Amino acid sequence: MVYRTGTYIAFDGLGKINPADSDFRYYVTIQGWSKLKTTDFKLTNSHEKANAVRDTSKLETLHASIRQRLASSKNMLVILSDDTRKRGSVLSWEIEKAVDQYELPLIVAYTGYNSILAPQALANRWPSTLAKRINDRSAAAIHIPFKRDAMFDAIGRFTVNGEDIGGSLQFYTEAAHRGWGYI
Structure with a gap:
């Protein structure tokens, strides 16, 4: 039996060889937040629960590893930037599998x-895969800013066995944003 305890973090690599030139930098930021001694939140990262895959791996090997990671995940954090591609990236396939096959709640974080x-x-x-699932309401999704407190709150609450998001276009209230000091 696979325990679903991790958070799968998805982002667009933008087809870049240098990770610093892609949305990978946001993934690294989250790892740093999780390691801070000033926070009581620790990220259980689904990427660390499966075998590493090099960028040169065949697509079938990459997909097999992603499926293994998704199967052990309790939710998916989707990072969207101005550069995120509409189609043609692994991110699109990850979203499709997360929603359609693994029924993961999505935490959509906007940089x-x-x-x-x-x-x-x-x-x-x-x-486009996310747009389709939001528009047909097959995705359970909460939309948040790419900010630590909102992200950690959503990751802790909205899981396959946790609180129901309640729709595809959910978001935190203005009061919640004020409470975190975002506005």
Whole structure:
């Protein structure tokens, strides 16, 4: 039996060889937040629960590893930036599998924003697979700014065995954003 305790973090590598030139930098930021001694939150990272895959691995090997990671995940954090591609990236496939096969709740984090109070207004950042699942309401998704407190709260609450998100376009209230000091 596979225990679903991890958070799968998904981002667009943007087809870059140098990870610093892609959205990988946001993944590294989250790892740093998780290691801070000033926070009581520790990220259980699904990427650390499966065999590492090099960028030169065959697509079938990569997909097999991703499926293994998704199967052990309790939710998926999707990082969206201005550069996220609409199609043609592994991110699109990851979202499809996370929602359709593994029924993972999505925590959609937008870089460059202090608050997310109208997620539909950010539809221009959604990869087509995410847009389809939000629009047909098959994805359970909460939309948040790429900020530590909002992210850790959502990761802790919205899981396969946790609190139900309650829809595809959910977001934290303005009061919650104020409480975190974001607005």
